């Protein structure tokens with residue numbers, strides 16, 4: 238039975254989705270740091286992490302402590318049919334029973350630290366040099382916020398369905 242939502246956020250949008258999931262499921266939401274105080278080793282959790290370079294950040298760290306039964310990546314890209322599958326593969330999640338979701342978050346250059354600003358600068362240059370997605374270039378340059386309760390509904394329903402089996 239899933240005991241909690243555990244998350245890692247950089248600029249806040251993954252944290253906001255975690256709070257929304259907490260409200261929808263009645264489970265507590267803890268940042269990866271806070272979770273150590275509240276959860277036991279191998280407790281079942283649902284994990285949310287922001288996406289960097291196609292990977293769900295913090296997943297491996299969380300998986301060392303907890304039994305992750307489902308996860309959600311939060312990124313800036315539009316949700317496509319294969320997004321969840323791609324981030325699952327890139328994160329290195331090979332267990333087929335671990336369900337992975339994707340939700341579109343927010344991007345705000347001003348909220349990034351210097352290191353991540355450099356990283357995203359490299360991404361931006363690559364996109365421009367290779368005639369990449371104009372909408373993503375605009376999003377990186379101007380920022381945008383796509384956090385919406387509707388984007389997390391599938392994950393909330395899945396968690397509720399999962400835990401119902403234990404009642």
Ligand SMILES: Cc1cc2nc3c(=O)[nH]c(=O)nc-3n(C[C@H](O)[C@H](O)[C@H](O)COP(=O)(O)O)c2cc1C
Pocket residue numbers: 245246247248249250251252287288289290291292311312313314341342343344345349353354356357360
């Ligand atoms: C260095 C860097 C790399 C990123 N790489 C991706 C990516 O590969 N795919 C994606 O969808 N979003 C990517 N993003 C966007 C973030 O995942 C997105 O802004 C997310 O909502 C941030 O979540 P947070 O507000 O919880 O930190 C990247 C952002 C940064 C700063």
